[in-house]
Each structure stands twice: as structure tokens, then as C-alpha cells.
Amino acid sequence: METDKSKKIVIAVIGRDQVGIVAKVATALAENQVNIEDISQKVFSGDIFAMTLMADIGASTLDLPTLTQRLDSALDGMGLKVALHDAELFQYMHRV
Amino acid sequence: MANFTSDEIIETVGMIASQKLDIRTVTLGVSLWDCSDPDPIRCAAKIREKLLLSAKRLGPVAKEIEGIYGLPIVNTRLSITPLSLVLPSTEQEAFVEVAKVVDEAAGEVGVNFVGGFSSLIHKGQTKVDEALISSIPEVLSTTERLCSSVSLASTRTGINIDGCSKMGRIILETARRTADADGIGCAKLVVFANAVEDNPFMAGAFYGPGEPERAVLVGVSGPGTVLRALEKLGPGGCMGEVAETIKKTAFKITRAGELVGKEMAKRLGVEFGILDLSLAPTPAEGDSVAQILEELGLARAGAPGSTAALMMLNDAVKKGGAFASSSVGGLSGAFIPVSEDAAMIRAAEEGAITIEKLEAMTAVCSVGLDMVAVPGDVPEETIAAIIADEMAIGVANNKTTAVRIIPAPGKKEGDRVSFGGLLGEAPVMPVNRVSAKGFIGRGGRIPAPLQGLRN
Known part of the structure; x- marks a missing residue:
């Protein structure tokens, strides 16, 4: 789905492990035309959930702050922290 | 665009979420050359x-x-052309008038500080400088956001001792005028050697005469991220490994700042001036330069070895920063303010760190004696002499040094002062009471050192 409008973002979700986190995040992204390109998740010491996800927001009508709100409300009450960043930040910080 | 590993992503997210990596300030530098007018009311309106x-x-x-x-x-903050270069008036009242308007304008655009109520008198003062400097106590006690700085020395010109003397008086007077808030006016007043013209950090920011029309100056911080990286390295890492760890962390922080600075400049339609990576502590737990020194193996900041540790920290921060961005400027290094750093406050309370040790440490870090509270009855000549010593360190070492000292009215050694917010709180530190009156009283200017003759 590489297009001219392509805009890569990075999403991190961290918190207490429970059933359905990936499903809820993926559903919320799909509903807003955000394409998932890479996803990785792990559970640490039995109950700490961490997921990192790269996605393309180019086809979505939402900007990052609004998408953050959508994800926050999708995961409301689950004790999870969601962070969204333009992927350029990581490009700058981790690649020379 | 490359894919990033989970570790890289989690590292960055952790830096922001729990280690307080942030863009400390985006300061917009604005040249006021075209606002100059001898009439204070017209000048203020243009500004x-x-x-x-x-x-x-x-x-x-x-x-x-x-x-x-x-x-x-x-x-978000503003830095402006030193007002001594904008308002050609020899009337103290004129500066008070303009200061009020600048302060209100800063409020209207929603910035919390504006720097540039400044004079550059490292070689000598004009009548205009005289008027501006004399108005500082009134201005700082009647405005909220305006910050003042005075350049008193440089490697090229030597040290203006008359200026040091005058600023000793001005600092005491500013403290007296803001006595009900522990002398907070002095927290907005800095004196410099080798002042920097593109510094984004307060209270010492002013927009130098060599700068373009407007520029974005970004100050990025993150002592917490350096601390966390060193914690991961553990107590076993040798000095080379420590320096390498700091350098790598500084690189990442600087890159984040560069990205923000360039994008800010683009969207505002102005030049991207500089990026200043300075480890600037805040009173928040873990956001501390003194705690980095503790992590390096010193029981408290101020212990023997502190100067060496700070030298390594400051140098590694600069090296990482210089590799990460071609726009490194400002002060770039480590700040050691007392009242704004929780572990530094603790070290001062316990007597682990003294003004003399702080002074030594300023020879190897990016600024100087910063946010140091001293008893309110310290004589003006002693304040002037403390300033002169600090200026000497900057002048002889070709670096910026500064003094931001608060002689807290009515307070004595061991009392506490509290400024609130980012400015924090601090114990009142003891001052050497042996007189320097005769020395300061000689007046004049200490000639430029040999280091200044470089052509």
C-alpha cells in the first residue's frame, strides 16, 4: 500500500496484559483507514504487555492527535498506555 | 523508511514517558532593529x-x-535584541515603560518568558546602558515574564570590574524589591562572560546583533535519559564506556531536537537557528544532573571527583550533540543550577557542595553559578567579587560563564527559599565573609588575557 500520500507512524501500547488488546487496537485502526505494516508484541514477567506497531496513516482522514484519542477510547479502562509518533522521530533518533 | 526494532521503539517511548525527554523550550528569536525609536512610547508600540x-x-x-x-x-519563549540597542534613551523611566509593554505583549502571545532586557558592557558602558541597568530592579519587580542579562566580560575584552561592582548593587536591590517572594527577581537576572547570542534558555537568552530577522532556537533537555542509560550500564563500566554511553544518548536526544526545530522553523516560515542540547535539570525526581554524578559513583554532588565527572559528562554531551546536528549552538553542555535540581538541593543541604566547589565545577561545564541562594546581608562588594571570579573562569578558558545569585532578603545560612515551579527551592548557602572591598573598589577593567590575542 505504498502511495504518494504514505505517512508512516509508530504506535506503542504498554500495560497490564489481558485478552483482546491487539484485536481492539487493530479494529480501531482499520475503522480509521490506518494500514498496519509491522506488528510485534510480547508479554514480560507474566503480566506486562508491550506492543509496537508500524502503520501507514496516509489514507486516513485523521491526524495523529485525533487518532490517539480514538485509540485511547478504544482501550478505555484497560489500564494501558498508548503512544503515537510520526516515524520520522525514530528515523532521526536511531539511524545515522 | 526503515523498520525499527521493538527495542528501539520501546527505548524512545520510555525516554519520553518516564525519563522526561522533552523539548525544554522553543524560543523564537526576533530582531528588533527596525523598532528603534528614541521616544519610548513609539518604540514600545513598534516592538x-x-x-x-x-x-x-x-x-x-x-x-x-x-x-x-x-x-x-x-x-515557548521569545528572545529579543538587547533593549539597550533598540531604545536609544538615557532615561531610566523610558526603559521601565518599554519593559511593561514587552511583558504584556509576551503575555498576549502566550509565552512564559521573554529574554532580552539586556546590556552588553563587557568593555564599558554607554549612557544608554547606564539607564537600562539602573532600571533593572524596578523592571524585574514590576514585570512577570521579562528576563534580564548583562554581559560583563569576554576573552577579547577582559573583565569590566566597574560593571561587576554595579551588578553587585543591582542584584541586591532587585532582591530587596522582591523580598516578599524570597528575592525571586534575581532568578530572572544573569550576568555573563562570553555571552552567547543564540541561547534559547532563560534567564540568559537575548537575540544577538549578528542574528537574522527571526530564527527558531531550540533547547532540548533530558538528564533523566542519560541517568537511565548509565543505570543500565551499571557500576562496572569503565570511564571510556561511561563516556560512550553518554555520547550515544546525547546523539539521540539531539536528533529529536533537530527534527522538532526544523519542522517548527518550516511551519513558522523562519530560519532554523540553533539547537542547544543542555542537560537542564528540573525539580522533578530523576530529572537531575547531580543524580548523574551520583550514578557515576560519587556519594553526593560536590564530593572530590565531581569536577572530573562533570567534565566527562559535559564533553560527552557535546561530542554526541556535535555529531547529531550541524546546528549545535547556544550553551550546549550540562547545567548545574542548585534550586532546580533535587539531588543538588540535597547535596547543598547536607553541606556536601559549597559555592567554592560549584565555582570549580563551572570551569568544566556549560554555564556557571546558577540559582544559588545566599544570605540577604552579603555585602555588595562580595557579590561583585563572586561575579568577578566567575567571569575570570570564563575569560581565561574561552567559555561562557554566568552568575545567577539570589541574596535572599532576611534569610541566613541554612534557611530555605522557595520560588515555586521550575525555579524550585533551595537552602541558603554559606558565603566566605572575608572582604574583597579593596579589590573591587579599585574599579576599571581587568585587561584581556593573552588567550584573547589570537589574530
Whole structure:
């Protein structure tokens, strides 16, 4: 789905492990035309959930702050922290 | 665009979420050359108009960028051409008048500080400088956001001892005028050797005469991220490994700042001036330079070895920063303010760190004696002599040094002063009471050292 409008973002979700986190995040992204390109998740010491996800927001009508709100409300009450960043930040910080 | 590993992503997210990596300030430098007018009312009106026009989008654009990169921008600020170069008046009242208007304009555009109530008198003062400097106590006690700085020395010109003397008086008077708030006026007043013209950090920011019309100056911080990286390295790492760890962390922080600075400049339609990576502590737990020194193996900041540790820290920060960005400027290094750093406050309370040790440490870090509270009855000549010593360190070492000292009215050694917010609180530190009156009383200027003759 590489297009001219392509805009890569990075999403991190961290918190207490429970059933359905990936499903809820993926559903919320799909509903807003955000394409998932890479996803990785792990559970640490039995109950700490961490997921990192790269996605393309180019086809979505939402900007990052609004998408953050959508994800926050999708995961409301689950004790999870969601962070969204333009992927350029990581490009700058981790690649020379 | 490359894919990133989970570790890289989690590292960055952790830096922001728990280690307080942030853009400490996006400071918009605005040249006021074209606002000059001998009539204070007309001059103030021109300045007001230019500031409102230049900075009205500063706050909203900072919010946009914050939303996109998920990186907090803690403060937006303004730095302006030193007012001594803009208002050609020899009347103290004229400066008070203009200061009020600048302060109000800063409030209207939503910045929390504006720097540039400044005079450059490292070789000598004009009548205009005389008027501006004499108005400082009144200005700092009647405005909220305006910050003042005075350049007193440089490697090329030597040290203006008359200026040091005058500033000793001005600092005491400013403290007296803000006595009900522990002398907080002095927290907005800095004196410099080798002052920097593109510094984004307060209270010492002013927009130098060699700068372009407007520029974005970014100050990025993150002592917490360096601390965390060193914790991961553990107590076993040798000095080379420690320096390498600091350098790598500084690289990443600087890159984040560069990205924000360039994007801010683009969206505001102005030049990207500089990026200043300075480990600037805040009173928040873990956001501390003194705690980095403790992590390196010193029981408290101020212990023997502190100067060496700080030298390594400051140097590694500069090396990482210089590799990460071609626009490194400002002060770039480590700040050691007392009242704004929780572990430094503790060290001062326990007597582990003294003013003399702080002074030694300023020879190897980016600024100087910063946010140091001293008893309110310290004589003006002693304040002047403390300033002169600090200026000497800067002048002889070709570096910036500064003094921001608060002689807290009615307070004595061991009492506490509290300024609130980012300015924090501090114990009143003991001052060597042996007189320097005769020395300071000689007046004049200490000639430029041999280091200044470089052509």
C-alpha cells in the first residue's frame, strides 16, 4: 500500500496484559483507514504487555492527535498506555 | 523508511514517558532593529506590533508538532535584541515603560518568558546602558515574564570590574524589591562572560546583533535519559564506556531536537537557528544532573571527583550533540543550577557542595553559578567579587560563564527559599565573609588575557 500520500507512524501500547488488546487496537485502526505494516508484541514477567506497531496513516482522514484519542477510547479502562509518533522521530533518533 | 526494532521503539517511548525527554523550550528569536525609536512610547508600540505579528503562531504550531511527534514541548519563549540597542534613551523611566509593554505583549502571545532586557558592557558602558541597568530592579519587580542579562566580560575584552561592582548593587536591590517572594527577581537576572547570542534558555537568552530577522532556537533537555542509560550500564563500566554511553544518548536526544526545530522553523516560515542540547535539570525526581554524578559513583554532588565527572559528562554531551546536528549552538553542555535540581538541593543541604566547589565545577561545564541562594546581608562588594571570579573562569578558558545569585532578603545560612515551579527551592548557602572591598573598589577593567590575542 505504498502511495504518494504514505505517512508512516509508530504506535506503542504498554500495560497490564489481558485478552483482546491487539484485536481492539487493530479494529480501531482499520475503522480509521490506518494500514498496519509491522506488528510485534510480547508479554514480560507474566503480566506486562508491550506492543509496537508500524502503520501507514496516509489514507486516513485523521491526524495523529485525533487518532490517539480514538485509540485511547478504544482501550478505555484497560489500564494501558498508548503512544503515537510520526516515524520520522525514530528515523532521526536511531539511524545515522 | 526503515523498520525499527521493538527495542528501539520501546527505548524512545520510555525516554519520553518516564525519563522526561522533552523539548525544554522553543524560543523564537526576533530582531528588533527596525523598532528603534528614541521616544519610548513609539518604540514600545513598534516592538509590541512586531512581537504580536512574529509570535502569534508560536504556541499553536508548537502544539501541532507536539501532537505529531508525541514529544512534549514544555515552554515557548521569545528572545529579543538587547533593549539597550533598540531604545536609544538615557532615561531610566523610558526603559521601565518599554519593559511593561514587552511583558504584556509576551503575555498576549502566550509565552512564559521573554529574554532580552539586556546590556552588553563587557568593555564599558554607554549612557544608554547606564539607564537600562539602573532600571533593572524596578523592571524585574514590576514585570512577570521579562528576563534580564548583562554581559560583563569576554576573552577579547577582559573583565569590566566597574560593571561587576554595579551588578553587585543591582542584584541586591532587585532582591530587596522582591523580598516578599524570597528575592525571586534575581532568578530572572544573569550576568555573563562570553555571552552567547543564540541561547534559547532563560534567564540568559537575548537575540544577538549578528542574528537574522527571526530564527527558531531550540533547547532540548533530558538528564533523566542519560541517568537511565548509565543505570543500565551499571557500576562496572569503565570511564571510556561511561563516556560512550553518554555520547550515544546525547546523539539521540539531539536528533529529536533537530527534527522538532526544523519542522517548527518550516511551519513558522523562519530560519532554523540553533539547537542547544543542555542537560537542564528540573525539580522533578530523576530529572537531575547531580543524580548523574551520583550514578557515576560519587556519594553526593560536590564530593572530590565531581569536577572530573562533570567534565566527562559535559564533553560527552557535546561530542554526541556535535555529531547529531550541524546546528549545535547556544550553551550546549550540562547545567548545574542548585534550586532546580533535587539531588543538588540535597547535596547543598547536607553541606556536601559549597559555592567554592560549584565555582570549580563551572570551569568544566556549560554555564556557571546558577540559582544559588545566599544570605540577604552579603555585602555588595562580595557579590561583585563572586561575579568577578566567575567571569575570570570564563575569560581565561574561552567559555561562557554566568552568575545567577539570589541574596535572599532576611534569610541566613541554612534557611530555605522557595520560588515555586521550575525555579524550585533551595537552602541558603554559606558565603566566605572575608572582604574583597579593596579589590573591587579599585574599579576599571581587568585587561584581556593573552588567550584573547589570537589574530
